[in-house]
Amino acid sequence: MYKLIDGKGIASQIKEEIRNDVSLIRQSGARAPRLAAILVGSDGASETYVAHKVKACSEVGIESTLLRFPDTIGEERLLAEIGRLNIDKDVDGFIVQLPLPPHISEDAVVSAVSPDKDVDGFHPENVGRMVLGMPSFISATPFGILELLKRYDISVSGKRCVVIGRSNIVGRPLSILLSKKGVDATVTLLHSRSDNLKGIASEADILIAAIGSPSFVTSDMVKEGAVVIDVGTTRVKSDTTKSGWRLAGDVDFESVAPLCSYITPVPGGVGPMTIVSLLMNTVEAARRLTGQIAGSSV
């Protein structure tokens, strides 16, 4: 019988830990950590994500500022706002919610954020520092997945991990982190051009699906006893929810779960961990800015 990985429960537990960390920071006489979020336009999913982040901050005592701009904002103006946040001593870390309108270069925006305040871990310097094993901010989803594995005592050392999907914010960094020294998994990165994708996936001890394609992973791709981590969160139409949509994972849960030792559900698996990772990075940024000793960040 498979065990469900309760990301929501673990996330609540970690939020409690962060709340304590923030209390300790306040008791030391420092101000509360502060996160700023830039939201351009009014994309539905982006609105929801940012609202969740702001809410999570308030739950743990992190202060937050939401800066909203219309989707007609020019790139230059947006970069100027980023420049202001880079030097604002009252802001420990900030994020720019992606995607951005097509007339704004995401590369330019991501590179404009000071690496010291880049709590999303998207800046090339943070990505490079992660690759080289230097201290860095790790982007939220990979960080959250590693934390889930750790809290469930699932060892990956020496084992075969197969990551499906090579996105810059999930698959790629995750494949790097899983194979670094001290984590020590043997990682294979699969993608849309891979030959024999199903065969290779079925060799995995730990299979991680991060492609954004509902029910892509079927039972013929999963080895008996595997750990399956589902990163997919695609919005699909639904007649049974008030909102008219529901979140669909990359794994066909019904058929795959019976084969697994552990599996994450969608929703309630990886998703909730993403936000607590951002909170952890923000507390870490605050610690660094106030010169306190580095905490739990990788």
Next chain:
Amino acid sequence: MYKLIDGKGIASQIKEEIRNDVSLIRQSGARAPRLAAILVGSDGASETYVAHKVKACSEVGIESTLLRFPDTIGEERLLAEIGRLNIDKDVDGFIVQLPLPPHISEDAVVSAVSPDKDVDGFHPENVGRMVLGMPSFISATPFGILELLKRYDISVSGKRCVVIGRSNIVGRPLSILLSKKGVDATVTLLHSRSDNLKGIASEADILIAAIGSPSFVTSDMVKEGAVVIDVGTTRVKSDTTKSGWRLAGDVDFESVAPLCSYITPVPGGVGPMTIVSLLMNTVEAARRLTGQIAGSSV
């Protein structure tokens, strides 16, 4: 019957191309590209590597400056020298030959080099830019290996590549480059902690050994028809050479070669490509600095 990948021959051909590029730059009225190299101490292997680099520069018309310091130099002083090179308009790119004496932090040194002049591609920002698919300097050995595969028309798209060794300067960046969009290999990264290393290696269509352990790859680890790239260059004692040593690869050539479709020899395989990659990066740095259109660099 296997085909030998003639790195030495390809490197000569590329040097000829670079010589032409440099001529064109000079004809446009610009000064010759210039590389500076910092050498600390007098380690035998480092001396040889730097001498080869300086000689290769002169062969293609790139000017070079060798800056030597005793191994007693302090970190602060070395960082100051790097700072000077960063702003020297007559230097397009520079390298600090590694390893450094133990009292100097290699991380600090590598991070001090301006990413725009970092023709070794070791700076975290260049590493991150490579991961994210942005323009960057790619470190010499991975760049050289990709170039060899390209010039021999060996397609890796969709195929299984297995890289043995996760060093920051070879295995890790190579695994990233091989799986990026447009190259599209399915890459598995093996290392000292991997279970079933031999079994996984023997699944490879393209097997790349970068561990620095002579004759580590034996015939039982290689699939019939595989392409084998040997990055090893370990100095071992030898009675038959004037110097008293010879270069040993990571592959047991005698037993492995008969199984291969293609294989690189040691010496004369990957080694010569490393230096031309540095030359290519230097010309690219010169083009960028003088505002010319970007050339062949990735």
